[in-house]
Amino acid sequence: MESIGVLMTCPMHSYIQEELAKRFNLFKLWHYPSFSAFAQAHAHSIRALVASAKVGVDAATIDSLPNLEIVSTYSVGYDNIDLHKCRHRAIPVTNTPNVLTDDVADVAIALALSLLCRICPRNSTWQFTPKLSGKAVGIVGLGRIGWAIAKRAEGFGCPVSYHSRSEKSETGYKYYSHIIDLAANSEVLFVACTLSEETRHIVNRGVIDALGPKGILINVGRGPHVDEPELVAALIEGRLGGAGLDVFENEPEVPEDLLGLENLVMTPHVGTDTLETCIAMGDLVIANLEAHFLGNPLFTPVL
């Protein structure tokens, strides 16, 4: 497969870069001054594209690659991939579910603990802190990651409720069909749903106010799930108790006003960045590409 042209949209862990380069003719988009400079020289060579949560692929890019056969994203989320265009061109899309679920759930709990227990306080003034154990936990999106957060929260003795498009049978968790009701009945609200037009700004001023001045918001989904200016205002005004964020609305930009807030803990979208998981995600991307070029069924197709 050494002659098959594969384009990576942005730097990823060295493991996947090295393993792709061993198997394919690998092009790294960031080594070119612009996409058009790259496309002029190599557009016809590209048969596969590897995207990530940081840089996806839009319709114009897909249109510029006439021989593109598959898009494989090094992420579980595929909100930044133009699925409509891929479907139209009959280009299969794969992602990396399952292998990263535990990591994202771990980071969600770590953000909650670090915020509540002030594990890394910005100033070292001694003060008593709220506990996580026993707090009412709400989860927005009870998919794989939401479920893994729920299991961890149960370990802390937290009663768990959730909101999702529809009620899931036999979870044993209380279901709220309206997110506002979930927020009003939660002390810690975790956002772990897929980003879509329906869930963009699902956490708006109403939800933030329902969570209230003692409530904690943890977002390990996507930045645009939360109306960020509303979140910033609520944190500054004390209308929301605190937030733990791994994702931001305009990554890698972070609003100036967030920096320095005492009731905020941030990580730079590292929910899937453990070494073991980066390797597993890389292996899954490669397995999908190899399956495609060998004419075998894909392991984790989205389309």
Ligand SMILES: O=CC(=O)O
């Ligand atoms: O954000 C990370 C992912 O979608 O895998």
